[in-house]
Structure formats: structure tokens, C-alpha cells
Amino acid sequence: MKAHPMVGDSLLAGLLAVFDLLIFVTRVQAENNAAPPPQPWFVTVPIILGVVVPLVFRRKYPVLAAYTTLFVGIPHSALELGLSSLFASCIMLYTLVAYVGRKPALLYALANAVISGIQIPLQYDSTEARVVPLIVVALLLGLCWALGEFVGARRAYQAEVEQRLALLEVERDHQARMAVAAERARIARELHDVVAHAVSVIVVQADGAAYAVHTQPELAERAVKTISSIGREALTELRRLLGVLRSEEAGGELTPQPGTQSLSELAERVRAVGLPVRLEIVGNVDDLPAGVGLGIYRIVQEALTNSLKHAGQGTKAVVRVERTGDRVDLDITDDGRQTAHSLVGVSGGNGLIGMRERALVFGGSLDAGPRPGGGWRVRARLPLATE
Incomplete structure (x- = not known):
């Protein structure tokens, strides 16, 4: 039902409609021999449906559904077709409190109170008969208001918790990316030291070969081979260095790191x-x-x-x-x-x-x-x- 709330609302509307239709059928059967039915089917059924069908759309269009139920409920109560108009109005008040806000719900409750205060005295003659319906309506509306406040507070709390969890996930991912970036920068600085040390050795060996090329050719040859070997190794490290995200702070001494x-x-x-x-x-x-x-x-x-x-x-x-x-x-x-x-x-x-x-x-x-x-x-x- 939570995944498809309209299904539950449709079942609720169907139950109220069936309840009113059963009352209507019972009245028709009781008065069938004595007099014509008090209201024909083509009047009764649309009014009953007009009261309960808005319940199906109360979450999607809460204000429109609430006032549709309220105004269709006037002839429904006047014709005494059942209690679905009262129950539907209470459900709509709960919906407005829980899903819309206190101000629209208060206006709706006042509209209900005004209509009930006018309609109930017109339908009942004695004072005693008027008091009970008024008390019942007031209690039901108050109960639905309190229930709506409770559910609305829980929904607000749940929304806040979900928002905080989303922020924590974003923060966690951000911290992980920062850790990766910082570690790559550190690796890049260390590889920078390796390459810089290799280049320093190459320069020293090249200077030595330049001095010994005429007087000590064997020494110069060894120096050139050393330059070739170290140069190849430096190129390998340089290729790796280019694949690492490196920070702009490339500090560090030009000395080899541990191995x-x-x-x-x-x-x-x-x-x-x-x-x-x-x-x-x-x-x-x-x-x-x-x-x-x-x-x-x-x-x-x-x-x-x-x-x-x-x-x-x-x-x-x-x-x-x-x-x-x-x-x-x-x-x-x-x-x-x-x-x-x-x-x-x-x-x-x-x-x-x-x-x-x-x-x-x-x-x-x-x-x-x-x-x-x-x-x-x-x-x-x-x-x-x-x-």
C-alpha cells in the first residue's frame, strides 16, 4: 500500500460507497410497498460517488479533493444517504493537516463547522437531537486533526533524516575523493624525486664522460652506459608520473626515496x-x-x-x-x-x-x-x- 497509496485510497472509497449503497437499498426495500423510493437511482448514485471518489485523489490533489467532498456532502447529508460524507470529510481534514499544512486545514475545518452548524439545526427539530450530531462531528474532526498532526510530524522527521543521510553520503564520497587525490599527489611527489635524482646522476655522469672521453675512453664508455641505463629507468618513472594527479606543491629534496x-x-x-x-x-x-x-x-x-x-x-x-x-x-x-x-x-x-x-x-x-x-x-x- 505504501508503494501504491492510490490502491488503498480506492479500497477505502469503495467500502464507503458500498456502505451507503447498502443503506439506500435497505431503505428502498422497506418502503417499496408503501411508497415510491425517496430518491431515484440516477440521483443517489452520483451523489454517493461524488462524495467518495475524491478520496482516491486526496494525496495528489488534496485541496481540490477536500472541497469537492465537502460541497457534494451537503446534498448527501440533506438526503440522509449515509455517513460517508462525514467520514470522507474527516479523512480529508487529516490529509490536509498531514500533507498540506495547518492553514489550509484550519480553513477546511471552519468550513465544515459552518456547514454543520447550519445543516444540522435544519434537519433536526429538538435541541437534544441537534446536540449529539454536533458533538460527534466536533470529536471526529478533532481526532482527525490530532492524527494528521502526528503523521505530519513523522513525515517531516523522516524527510529530515533522509536529507541528512543524503548529505552524509555526499560528504563521505567527497572525503574519499579528497583522500585519493591527496594520496596521488603524494605518490607524484615521490616519483618526482626519483626522476629528479636520476636526472642529477645523468648530469654528473655526462660531465665525467666529457672530461674523460679523450684521456680515458674506457671510463667515458662506462659513464655513457650508466647514463643510458638510468635514462631508461627515468623515462619509465616519468611515464607513470604523467598518469598521476599531482598537486602544485612539488616540494621534496632531490634524493632517492626508500626502496x-x-x-x-x-x-x-x-x-x-x-x-x-x-x-x-x-x-x-x-x-x-x-x-x-x-x-x-x-x-x-x-x-x-x-x-x-x-x-x-x-x-x-x-x-x-x-x-x-x-x-x-x-x-x-x-x-x-x-x-x-x-x-x-x-x-x-x-x-x-x-x-x-x-x-x-x-x-x-x-x-x-x-x-x-x-x-x-x-x-x-x-x-x-x-x-
């Missing part, structure tokens, strides 16, 4: 702050491109930092770095309980967002999640660029 050679120092530092780490390196990872080495270092650093913060006391971690062919696989696991715990001593980035962005920069992938037997696992695969 796979620094993983042992990282493991020692993590052990010093309370997390036993076993480091396993399979294959030769010392000659990796500087950018790839930096990415490996940062992913391992971030994963161990998360273990320090969330795994709890007594946790052990295993870091496995394996180079196979043209890729490097990372596997960082811990056996923690994922409880709230925070230690200081290892710097980190933006959690899973940062690790995933670092893997994507090099065309790789990263998965993170709980282990079936307990603990947490981070797995990354970084392809190596070939020239």
Missing part, C-alpha cells in the same frame, strides 16, 4: 615498537626500478602500520616479497584479533586507499581482507615494466 633495500630497516623499526615481523624476500629485488621499489616499501609500510593499529597485542606478522619473472608479489599477513590498538613509530598514508592507489600507479592490483583463520592479509601484484 626494497630498506625493508629490513622497516621490519626492525616495526619490531622495536612491538610487532614481531618475519621478512621473507624471494628472488633478486635489489635491481628493481626505483619507483617500483618505493611502491613496494610504502605498501609494506602501510600494511604493517595497520597491523600495529588494529591487530592487538601478541600479534605476529609475516612479510613476503617474491619476484617471479616480470612481476613482484607481496603478501603481508598478521594473526591479530582486529581490536582497537594504536602505536606510534611508523608513518603511514591513507590506509587501503593509499595502498590500492600505489598498486594502480604501476598497473598492478591489491586485495585486502580478513583471513579465514583469523587475522588480516594484504596481497599485491606489481608488474615490472620492460623496455
Whole structure:
């Protein structure tokens, strides 16, 4: 019914119409032999329908439906065709209070009071007979007003909650985009340092080759080969750099960043702050491109930092770095309980967002999640660029 409110309103209108028609048929049968029916069918049925049909459209056109019911209800009550005009008017008052506002509802209630105050004395002779209908009408209208106030307040509260939830979702998405942008800017600055360092080495080697080209040709040849190797590596890093959104603040010293050679120092530092780490390196990872080495270092650093913060006391971690062919696989696991715990001593980035962005920069992938037997696992695969 909530998804299709007109269906429920149609059933309500149908019940009121059937109720009035049954009253009319009963009266006709009772007076069939004594006198002609008090009203013919072609008068009674349109009036009954005119009272109840607006109920179907009360949510879509509340004001029009309310006053249609009110004015058609005048002949309906005068001909004593049933109680559907009273019930329909009360439902319309509730609708105006809940869906439109207090001012239109107050005007409608006053119109009902005026019509009832004029019509009821005309229909009843004695004072006692007039008082009861007036009291019943006043009580029903008051009850419907109170019900409309309650439902209207709940609808307003629900609308406010939905609006706040929508704003929170927008804010969450905005924060996520900001985190991604900040991490990409950080990665871009680090790659900038790698490329700048390579260019500095090239300049030094080129100057040395220029001085030794005539007196020491072998030394000059080695310098040129070094320039070629470092230049190729710098081009690879530069291509990656162009794919990263970089902030305008490109600070940083022209020195190489940590790489796979620094993983042992990282493991020692993590052990010093309370997390036993076993480091396993399979294959030769010392000659990796500087950018790839930096990415490996940062992913391992971030994963161990998360273990320090969330795994709890007594946790052990295993870091496995394996180079196979043209890729490097990372596997960082811990056996923690994922409880709230925070230690200081290892710097980190933006959690899973940062690790995933670092893997994507090099065309790789990263998965993170709980282990079936307990603990947490981070797995990354970084392809190596070939020239």
C-alpha cells in the first residue's frame, strides 16, 4: 500500500460507497410497498460517488479533493444517504493537516463547522437531537486533526533524516575523493624525486664522460652506459608520473626515496615498537626500478602500520616479497584479533586507499581482507615494466 497509496485510497472509497449503497437499498426495500423510493437511482448514485471518489485523489490533489467532498456532502447529508460524507470529510481534514499544512486545514475545518452548524439545526427539530450530531462531528474532526498532526510530524522527521543521510553520503564520497587525490599527489611527489635524482646522476655522469672521453675512453664508455641505463629507468618513472594527479606543491629534496633495500630497516623499526615481523624476500629485488621499489616499501609500510593499529597485542606478522619473472608479489599477513590498538613509530598514508592507489600507479592490483583463520592479509601484484 505504501508503494501504491492510490490502491488503498480506492479500497477505502469503495467500502464507503458500498456502505451507503447498502443503506439506500435497505431503505428502498422497506418502503417499496408503501411508497415510491425517496430518491431515484440516477440521483443517489452520483451523489454517493461524488462524495467518495475524491478520496482516491486526496494525496495528489488534496485541496481540490477536500472541497469537492465537502460541497457534494451537503446534498448527501440533506438526503440522509449515509455517513460517508462525514467520514470522507474527516479523512480529508487529516490529509490536509498531514500533507498540506495547518492553514489550509484550519480553513477546511471552519468550513465544515459552518456547514454543520447550519445543516444540522435544519434537519433536526429538538435541541437534544441537534446536540449529539454536533458533538460527534466536533470529536471526529478533532481526532482527525490530532492524527494528521502526528503523521505530519513523522513525515517531516523522516524527510529530515533522509536529507541528512543524503548529505552524509555526499560528504563521505567527497572525503574519499579528497583522500585519493591527496594520496596521488603524494605518490607524484615521490616519483618526482626519483626522476629528479636520476636526472642529477645523468648530469654528473655526462660531465665525467666529457672530461674523460679523450684521456680515458674506457671510463667515458662506462659513464655513457650508466647514463643510458638510468635514462631508461627515468623515462619509465616519468611515464607513470604523467598518469598521476599531482598537486602544485612539488616540494621534496632531490634524493632517492626508500626502496626494497630498506625493508629490513622497516621490519626492525616495526619490531622495536612491538610487532614481531618475519621478512621473507624471494628472488633478486635489489635491481628493481626505483619507483617500483618505493611502491613496494610504502605498501609494506602501510600494511604493517595497520597491523600495529588494529591487530592487538601478541600479534605476529609475516612479510613476503617474491619476484617471479616480470612481476613482484607481496603478501603481508598478521594473526591479530582486529581490536582497537594504536602505536606510534611508523608513518603511514591513507590506509587501503593509499595502498590500492600505489598498486594502480604501476598497473598492478591489491586485495585486502580478513583471513579465514583469523587475522588480516594484504596481497599485491606489481608488474615490472620492460623496455
